Amino acid sequence: MLSQDLTGKTALVGGSTQGIGLASAQAMAAMGARCILVSRNEEKLKLAVQTLDTKAGQQHGYLVADYSDVNTVKTAVEGFVANNDVHILINNTGGPAGGPITAAKPEDFLMAFQQHLICNQIISNLVTAGMKKAGYGRIINIISTSVKIPLKGLGVSNTIRGAVASWAKTMSNELGEFGITVNNVLPGATSTERLDTILNNKSAKTGKDKHEVEQEMIDEIPARRFGKPEEIAAVVAFLASPAAAYVNGTSIPVDGGRTGSI
Numbered sequence: 106m107l108s109q110d111l112t113g114k115t116a117l118v119g120g121s122t123q124g125i126g127l128a129s130a131q132a133m134a135a136m137g138a139r140c141i142l143v144s145r146n147e148e149k150l151k152l153a154v155q156t157l158d159t160k161a162g163q164q165h166g167y168l169v170a171d172y173s174d175v176n177t178v179k180t181a182v183e184g185f186v187a188n189n190d191v192h193i194l195i196n197n198t199g200g201p202a203g204g205p206i207t208a209a210k211p212e213d214f215l216m217a218f219q220q221h222l223i224c225n226q227i228i229s230n231l232v233t234a235g236m237k238k239a240g241y242g243r244i245i246n247i248i249s250t251s252v253k254i255p256l257k258g259l260g261v262s263n264t265i266r267g268a269v270a271s272w273a274k275t276m277s278n279e280l281g282e283f284g285i286t287v288n289n290v291l292p293g294a295t296s297t298e299r300l301d302t303i304l305n306n307k308s309a310k311t312g313k314d315k316h317e318v319e320q321e322m323i324d325e326i327p328a329r330r331f332g333k334p335e336e337i338a339a340v341v342a343f344l345a346s347p348a349a350a351y352v353n354g355t356s357i358p359v360d361g362g363r364t365g366s367i
């Protein structure tokens with residue numbers, strides 16, 4: 106059995122005060138990793154750190170940074186890597202606002218591009234030196250199933266997600282020889298605040314009751330339910346582990362079977 110132990114590994118986890126990011130940190134901490142959470146809200150970060158397993162004797166921490174302001178991200182991560190090696194990077198942040206692509210403004214694309222692709226690029230380039238030194242690196246990007254099939258009403262998001270997936274595949278080609286893998290996890294509809302916002306917006310836009318909107322979404326999922334953040338996190342944690350060393354350059358939907366492509 107290949108190892109899924111993360112003892113001695115440091116994981117930098119973006120967008121991690123709640124939802125998929127926090128669940129991913131919790132899963133990796135339970136496998137022994139030291140987790141450094143990165144988000145905007147310091148109070149929520151302090152509370153989130155307290156939820157992480159410390160059985161392996163690890164000391165978790167956090168960095169305050171806003172991915173919509175790339176300089177805050179660069180400064181925070183640069184400061185951390187000056188004295189610490191990172192072995193696992195989870196690129197994750199809040200999703201772009203919804204809406205049809207025909208209504209999107211150029212600045213909406215620019216903002217989403219900065220928050221998602223440029224931040225991924227900056228952080229990844231800051232941590233790969235430590236990964237190369239360790240001969241162990243895992244870069245895992247939380248994107249969306251829209252990488253496979255664009256989702257209705259998410260014009261800016263669909264566009265930026267595709268760019269991030271291409272960026273990741275290219276990165277995986279360049280870093281594979283150093284023992285570093287780069288993979289994408291594509292969540293389907295997952296019960297988090299993000300999904301709640303999407304449901305509320307759809308309900309307001311269509312005039313339908315929120316439960317009706319929810320049921321319509323569930324009807325399109327073969328599993329007939331929304332995902333749980335910990336179900337996405339389980340795949341993230343596996344990809345972060347030594348056992349996943351030969352999984353590289355992939356985009357893995359975790360969506361209860363919703364995505365209609367092979």
Ligand SMILES: NC(=O)c1ccc[n+]([C@@H]2O[C@H](COP(=O)([O-])OP(=O)(O)OC[C@H]3O[C@@H](n4cnc5c(N)ncnc54)[C@H](OP(=O)(O)O)[C@@H]3O)[C@@H](O)[C@H]2O)c1
Pocket residue numbers: 119120121122123124125126143144145146147149150170171172173197198199200201220247248249250291292293294295296297298299300
């Ligand atoms: N849930 C779904 O159904 C679903 C499906 C497909 C894709 N996704 C994508 O998966 C990712 C995570 O989704 P989620 O559902 O876990 O979202 P969520 O519940 O809204 O959580 C987002 C997390 O990101 C942090 N964050 C938001 N904006 C940030 C910023 N500008 N800088 C730094 N941190 C920021 C938030 O913390 P602070 O407020 O403390 O900063 C929070 O911890 C998103 O990109 C989302 O679009 C989600």
